[in-house]
Amino acid sequence: MKRAIILVVNGTEHSVEVQPSDLLVDVLRDRLRLTGTKKGCGTGECGACTVLLDGKPVNSCLLLAIRCEGRQITTIEGLGTPDSLHVLQKAFIDNGAVQCGFCAPGMLLSAKALLDENPAPSEMDIRQALAGNICRCTGYVKIVKAVSSAARTMSGAEGGGR
Amino acid sequence: MNGSAIGVSRPRHDAVLQVTGRALYGDDYERPGMLYAKALRSRHPHARILKVDTSRALKLAGVKAVITAEDVPKNRYGFTHLDQPVLADDKVRYMGDVVAVVAATSWDAATEALDQIEVDYLPLPAVFDPVEAMKPDAPKVHGDSNIVSHIKIRSGDVTEGWRISSEIVEDVMRTQVVEHCHIEPHAALAELTDDGTYVIWSTVQRPFLIASDLSRILQYPMNKIRVITPAIGGGFGGKNEITIEPYVCLLAAKTKRPVKMVLSREEEFCGTTVRHPYIVKYRSGVTKDGKIVARQVEIISDSGAYVSWGESTLSKASIHAAGPYFIPHVRIDGYLVYTNNSIGGAMRGFGVPQVGFAYECHMDNIAAVIGMDPLEFRYKNLLTDNSSLPTGQVLEFVTLRETVRKAVELVGWKKEVEWE
Amino acid sequence: MLPRTLYIRPSDLTKALEALEEHGPGARVIAGGTDLIPSMRARTQLPSCLVDIQGLGLDTITRTDGFVRIGAACTFSELARSGIIREMFPVLREAASAIGAVQTRNLATIGGNLSSAVPSCDSAPALYVLKARLTLISLRQQRAIPVEEFFQGPRRTVLAPAEILAWIDVPVPPDRSGSAFLKIGRRKALTLAIVNAAASVCLAKDGSTVEDATISLGAVAPTPLRARKAEALLKGCTWSEELVKEAAWVASGETSPISDIRASADYRRELCKVLVRRALTHAWKRALGGDQR
Numbered sequence: 051m052k053r054a055i056i057l058v059v060n061g062t063e064h065s066v067e068v069q070p071s072d073l074l075v076d077v078l079r080d081r082l083r084l085t086g087t088k089k090g091c092g093t094g095e096c097g098a099c100t101v102l103l104d105g106k107p108v109n110s111c112l113l114l115a116i117r118c119e120g121r122q123i124t125t126i127e128g129l130g131t132p133d134s135l136h137v138l139q140k141a142f143i144d145n146g147a148v149q150c151g152f153c154a155p156g157m158l159l160s161a162k163a164l165l166d167e168n169p170a171p172s173e174m175d176i177r178q179a180l181a182g183n184i185c186r187c188t189g190y191v192k193i194v195k196a197v198s199s200a201a202r203t204m205s206g207a208e209g210g211g212r
Numbered sequence: 213m214n215g216s217a218i219g220v221s222r223p224r225h226d227a228v229l230q231v232t233g234r235a236l237y238g239d240d241y242e243r244p245g246m247l248y249a250k251a252l253r254s255r256h257p258h259a260r261i262l263k264v265d266t267s268r269a270l271k272l273a274g275v276k277a278v279i280t281a282e283d284v285p286k287n288r289y290g291f292t293h294l295d296q297p298v299l300a301d302d303k304v305r306y307m308g309d310v311v312a313v314v315a316a317t318s319w320d321a322a323t324e325a326l327d328q329i330e331v332d333y334l335p336l337p338a339v340f341d342p343v344e345a346m347k348p349d350a351p352k353v354h355g356d357s358n359i360v361s362h363i364k365i366r367s368g369d370v371t372e373g374w375r376i377s378s379e380i381v382e383d384v385m386r387t388q389v390v391e392h393c394h395i396e397p398h399a400a401l402a403e404l405t406d407d408g409t410y411v412i413w414s415t416v417q418r419p420f421l422i423a424s425d426l427s428r429i430l431q432y433p434m435n436k437i438r439v440i441t442p443a444i445g446g447g448f449g450g451k452n453e454i455t456i457e458p459y460v461c462l463l464a465a466k467t468k469r470p471v472k473m474v475l476s477r478e479e480e481f482c483g484t485t486v487r488h489p490y491i492v493k494y495r496s497g498v499t500k501d502g503k504i505v506a507r508q509v510e511i512i513s514d515s516g517a518y519v520s521w522g523e524s525t526l527s528k529a530s531i532h533a534a535g536p537y538f539i540p541h542v543r544i545d546g547y548l549v550y551t552n553n554s555i556g557g558a559m560r561g562f563g564v565p566q567v568g569f570a571y572e573c574h575m576d577n578i579a580a581v582i583g584m585d586p587l588e589f590r591y592k593n594l595l596t597d598n599s600s601l602p603t604g605q606v607l608e609f610v611t612l613r614e615t616v617r618k619a620v621e622l623v624g625w626k627k628e629v630e631w632e
Numbered sequence: 633m634l635p636r637t638l639y640i641r642p643s644d645l646t647k648a649l650e651a652l653e654e655h656g657p658g659a660r661v662i663a664g665g666t667d668l669i670p671s672m673r674a675r676t677q678l679p680s681c682l683v684d685i686q687g688l689g690l691d692t693i694t695r696t697d698g699f700v701r702i703g704a705a706c707t708f709s710e711l712a713r714s715g716i717i718r719e720m721f722p723v724l725r726e727a728a729s730a731i732g733a734v735q736t737r738n739l740a741t742i743g744g745n746l747s748s749a750v751p752s753c754d755s756a757p758a759l760y761v762l763k764a765r766l767t768l769i770s771l772r773q774q775r776a777i778p779v780e781e782f783f784q785g786p787r788r789t790v791l792a793p794a795e796i797l798a799w800i801d802v803p804v805p806p807d808r809s810g811s812a813f814l815k816i817g818r819r820k821a822l823t824l825a826i827v828n829a830a831a832s833v834c835l836a837k838d839g840s841t842v843e844d845a846t847i848s849l850g851a852v853a854p855t856p857l858r859a860r861k862a863e864a865l866l867k868g869c870t871w872s873e874e875l876v877k878e879a880a881w882v883a884s885g886e887t888s889p890i891s892d893i894r895a896s897a898d899y900r901r902e903l904c905k906v907l908v909r910r911a912l913t914h915a916w917k918r919a920l921g922g923d924q925r
Binding site: 051069070071072073076092093094095097100103106107108109111112113114116117160163178179181182183 | 634734
């Protein structure tokens with residue numbers, strides 16, 4: 051019972067054939083080869099597979115791809131590139147917020163959604179926004195610092211946040 | 213780079229790739245014509261395997277191969293003890309033991325095939341408590357005793373120590389199982405090239421150890437085994453030894469196609485190593501002025517079904533078991549015990565966190581019994597230059613006292629500490 | 633890797649009900665999917681067909697005369713964000729914000745949370761103390777029931793095959809009333825409740841006599857429950873700290889918790905006392921108008 055659907059990922063339309071039971075995370079990784087979205091638990095606990103659906107963070111391991119037709123999906127590949135880093139990505143590097151890096155894509159997308167909605171978050175706002183993303187290496191302190199510093203950069207630099 | 217690196221934060225050289233999602237981790241690799249492998253694990257904590265029938269699974273669409281114990285050239289591995297089968301043969305000894313592995317053209321086909329593999333088990337009595345397992349009449353996990361090793365450290369004469377003590381304090385502490393929970397699950401992809409080289413992309417922390425283990429398991433020259441470690445999504449000791457690499461190699465050889473395997477989070481919990489739970493008994497004798505003169509320690513480490521790094525972690529724990537304190541009379545006994553639990557393996561600190569937790573709790577209890585400030589009590593007994601450890605090692609350049617003083621100052625433990 | 637299934641996206645509610653009817657007992661409604669998808673992955677639920685109820689107009693929050701109607705497909709993020717909820721039912725906002733993490737709340741729906749009927753369901757205690765009514769719809773009938781009559785046991789509800797929980801009507805609370813929700817889990821986020829509790833207090837005109845009080849507890853019985861003995865104890869009495877303590881003690885006695893991986897039964901009973909006392913106190917402050925948050 052395959053069905054052809056159009057997925058809009060990072061602004062680009064992709065036509066893919068999916069089974070109704072195909073999860074968004076698998077379609078992104080295995081079919082579109084967007085492997086920046088990570089798979090840590092498959093049960094919506096770790097947040098490594100976080101993508102933005104119409105700007106809001108969701109666990110792509112809990113989402114049937116077929117339900118995402120016509121919606122805007124943003125993955126880590128759509129946030130910034132090595133040549134043109136998003137302010138958050140630069141802040142993660144500068145603040146040492148990345149160790150093994152496996153949680154980073156999901157963490158960054160959750161942070162992006164937070165800053166889009168709340169440009170001046172408190173530490174508690176940041177911690178709550180990132181509560182669905184588990185990191186086993188850093189202890190979160192530097193991640194919170196990075197998000198906070200990115201928020202300051204973005205508000206100081208007049209729309210410099212891409 | 214100029215000047216010292218100390219005290220300076222330097223960005224990781226691969227951080228740009230990590231934050232942009234470009235860094236490639238184990239499961240991000242693929243090869244043309246790749247197959248997908250799934251493991252069938254034991255249904256019992258302890259059982260004899262009477263029969264494994266894979267014929268029905270092999271008939272399913274998409275299934276290319278199923279391997280069982282018969283397919284493994286040398287079906288035993290382990291760092292100190294060759295006690296662990298790659299694929300269970302005579303028995304299953306814990307719920308994580310793998311009985312068969314399927315390679316198929318999709319994850320779905322491989323998963324569905326698992327249901328079609330028939331295994332006849334004869335359930336055996338199981339043992340889950342290491343203290344029970346040490347008893348002579350306990351069910352045996354391997355051979356005729358569950359006690360794998362007994363590590364002894366002797367220094368001075370504890371009988372003399374008890375005689376000169378004014379107080380003797382005893383404690384028993386237990387630590388729990390801990391799974392590493394690296395966010396990236398184990399993944400491995402193997403390909404047998406035309407010139408007969410196995411190329412393996414694996415999330416393992418120690419490529420050369422894996423290559424030598426694979427060489428023995430596959431009975432294949434080590435120079436024809438190439439292990440590539442991509443970016444690793446956390447290890448903490450949990451990726452310190454082979455897990456799924458033999459399966460993908462065996463299946464790649466059998467199918468002549470690249471084969472990938474990735475563990476589920478559930479398999480990470482039930483089928484990979486954990487931090488050993490310890491039962492630690494302390495008995496210490498102290499003099500009236502707060503000097504520890506004797507300490508006896510018994511450590512019981514639950515190895516689970518196989519040894520893995522159990523003996524190494526236990527010896528490290530035993531060496532550290534007296535704590536950073538000078539004690540003239542010491543007796544340490546460490547026991548590594550088989551049970552039908554998850555396998556204890558390497559994890560950050562390698563046995564030391566277990567005893568560290570135990571001896572520091574014990575130190576607090578002793579301080580309370582003799583009515584001394586816990587800090588002053590510790591300070592009085594700290595190792596110094598030229599102190600000898602229970603192992604006989606004589607220490608040099610010991611800065612423990614300075615470190616403690618600085619910590620006290622920074623923490624603001626007390627305004628006035630009467631340093632000895 | 634999910635088991636194969638059919639998927640139907642109906643264009644309206646009637647078509648959804650027809651699809652459920654047509655595909656029989658194997659058909660399941662999918663709303664947020666945050667409970668259903670992991671269950672399918674674990675193969676504890678194997679639906680032959682999924683009927684999507686997103687986009688059928690069941691995701692609105694509307695204020696009507698005397699009550700607020702919440703569509704069952706409203707996500708917890710939408711509830712937490714809603715001005716109407718914030719203003720009128722802070723207890724529901726607290727419960728909505730306590731569920732999962734941001735990612736979960738962006739998908740999970742209030743109808744799904746209720747229909748999955750786990751004893752630790754966070755939205756139920758809040759809806760209990762708000763005396764909400766649920767509307768259940770099938771092709772044959774439409775019925776409205778008090779939320780307390782919805783649950784029959786762990787993962788069991790009164791929903792008949794091919795019947796959908798469509799919306800939730802929450803009456804506007806009377807003057808001089810307030811309510812609050814509290815939850816303790818093993819972590820602060822992404823966790824199931826060890827115990828969750830909600831309470832509401834309605835004061836008489838004198839500002840100190842308790843005219844009405846409701847207390848609800850979750851994760852301490854096969855279904856969320858009302859602590860009716862404790863409520864009765866409060867009614868008609870003058871508010872005092874001692875009274876609240878006693879009510880909390882009585883409420884704890886009305887539970888039948890189990891020991892599990894999250895906590896022991898004894899710990900849960902103790903936690904009930906603490907959470908009920910705090911929830912009542914918070915609700916009382918709100919009833920006094922001292923804390924509108």
